[in-house]
Amino acid sequence: MGEVEMQPDPQLGNANDDDDDDDASVPGKQIRSKKKEKKRHNKWLSVRRCARIPLKLILAIVTVYVCILSSERYFYYWVQTTIERTDVHVSEINFPAVTIIPVVVTNLNTSEQAQRLTRVFNMARAVLWQTPDAARLDKHSFDAFPEYAHLNPTMLDIDTVFDSMQYSCKNFFAECTWRRKHINCCSIFRSKSTYRGFAYVFNSLRCEFPDETWPWSVGTSGSLSGLNVKINRNQHMFDINMLGVIVHEPTQVLGHSIVYSTEDRIVIPVEPLRFTAEADVKARPLHMRRCLFESEIGRLGQSRSECISKCHVQYVLARCNCTLILPTPLTAKLENITDPTDYKGQTICGVKHLPCFNENKLSLFSMSNIIEESRENIFTTIDCGCFPQCDHTQYHTSTYTERLSSAENIDSVVEIDVYFQEETLFLYCSRLSFTLLDLMVSFGGIAGLIMGISVLGWVNAILDRFTCCRQPNDG
Structure with missing residues (x-):
């Protein structure tokens, strides 16, 4: 028998081939699966990123809006006035200045010309000061003096009426008391204040030749604790x-x-x-803090009272078409508002314009910052925009008068008693209710609360953009 040749089993050979193929294909499948998984991951990552964009945009808008609301407190509601103290003693503030002016007089000269001029004087004082007598004046009262139609009413003073300098401080005052001690009246009063005519002023820094020790103060309250003066009703000529x-x-x-x-x-x-203000308040615009610091008053060259006076004069010019020449300021440092060159081409107000003054009921010597224009039940006003000093004291008064019996008033005098009603007062302070530091803290808190942003986070994000500053990746 011949040799039988052994043939390889085809199934076995195919099996080996398949095993080889499977072994060769395993890495490829892993790579493909990883690529597919990465694509799916990148797809969801893009979806998440796209979904975050509108969310971040909405949060950014909300953050900006809230920051704007917060900044409004800084720019528009920055100054607030609160009670600083309730126990400030009167010795810590100045005693008020007191100005005394004869408003209505009787001329002892019985001549017709003297009597008519005196009536014009009293009428002009009643209108310019808006005394109770002004309400009783009518058209016939003003038309009764045609010879004085062009006479400037602000120039009418005691000298003009009586053509005499025979009055004096000694004749005017009968007795003066300061802090319950008798004192020489002529040593504490200065004559001829800014008001035209016979006027005396006490404790004012704006009068002619003020006392070097002014302003004075008191240490207590109650009647006779301040200024008490007695004035003779009967002067030499009136x-x-x-x-x-x-x-x-x-x-x-x-x-x-x-x-x-x-x-x-x-x-x-x-x-x-009493009103004060912190120095930081000066950073705010004037129309927000509504007060002036001393350096600003020096730059403007006028006090609040002078600003109000000029505002009233401008109102008269608009209403009555004439210009008033106000009295010369008290100190040489102030501008001379009576310079004739200032009034070229303008009509100077005269007695003939007093009916217009009286109709508008404007007191040229009041401290009112608001001028009322109300007519026929329509309430309208004008704001002069004259602001007080940030550090100042307001003096509010409640006045009462009485008629003394003949026995008590045997010397025919008028007694004036000015004093502090209480020994303590309130101190108000204007301060910044929302400072720049508060604004920064507010912005940081808003950004951190809504968007999770911080300064450190921004610094790290910026540094991560540079290769040298990136944090090393493990693996």
Whole structure:
């Protein structure tokens, strides 16, 4: 028998081939599966990124909006006035300045010309000061003096009426008391304030030749604790029928409180309010803080009272088509507003314009920053925009008068008593309610709360953009 040749089993050979193929295909499948998995991951990553874009945009808009609301507190509601103290003693503030002016007089000269000029004087004072007598004046009252139609009413003073310099401080005052001690009246009063005519002012820094020790202060409250003066009704050439008393700040010419009285005793209790401001408030615009610092007043060259006076004059010019020549300022440092060159081409107000003044009921010597224009039940006003000092004291008064019996008033005098009603007062302070530091903290808190942003996070994000600063990756 011949040899039988052994043939390889085809099935076995195919099996080996398949095994080889399977072994060769395993790495490829893993690679393909990894690629597919990476594609799916990148797809979801892109979806998540795209979904975050509108969310981040909405949050960014919300953050900006809230930051704008927060910044409004910084730019528009930055200054607030609060009570700093309730126990400030009156010795810590200045005593108010007091100006005394005869408003209505009787001329002892019986000549017709003297009597007519005196009536014009009293009428002009009543209109310019808006005394109670002004309401009783009518058209016939103003038309009764045609010879004085062009006479400037602000130029009418005691010298003009009586053509005499025979009055004096010694004749005007009968007795003066300061802090319950008798004192020489002529040593504490200065004559000829900015008001035309017979006027005396006490404790004012804006008068001619003020005392070097002014402004004075007191250490207590109550009647006779401040200024008490007695004035002779019967002067050498005239009798005083009505007095005007102005209580005002020593640094101002005018005051909020003007008292007109024909009584024998005028009692003026004063209730002061003290106002101060932090230095940081100066950073805010004037129309927001509504007060002036001392350096700003020096730059403007006028006090609040002078600003208000000019505002009233401008109102007269608009209403009555004439210009008033106001009295010369008290100190040489102030601008001379009576310079004739200032009024070229303008009509100077005369007695003939007094009906227009009286119709508009404008007091040229009041400290009112608001001029009322109300007519026929339509309430309208004009704001002069004259701001006080940030560091100042307001003196509010509540006045009462009384008529003394003949026995008590045997010397025919008028007594004026000015004093602080209480020993303590309120101190108000204007300060920044929202500072720049508060604004930064507010912005940081808003950004961190809504968007999770911080300064450190931004720094790290910027540094990660540079290869040298990237953090090493493990693996």
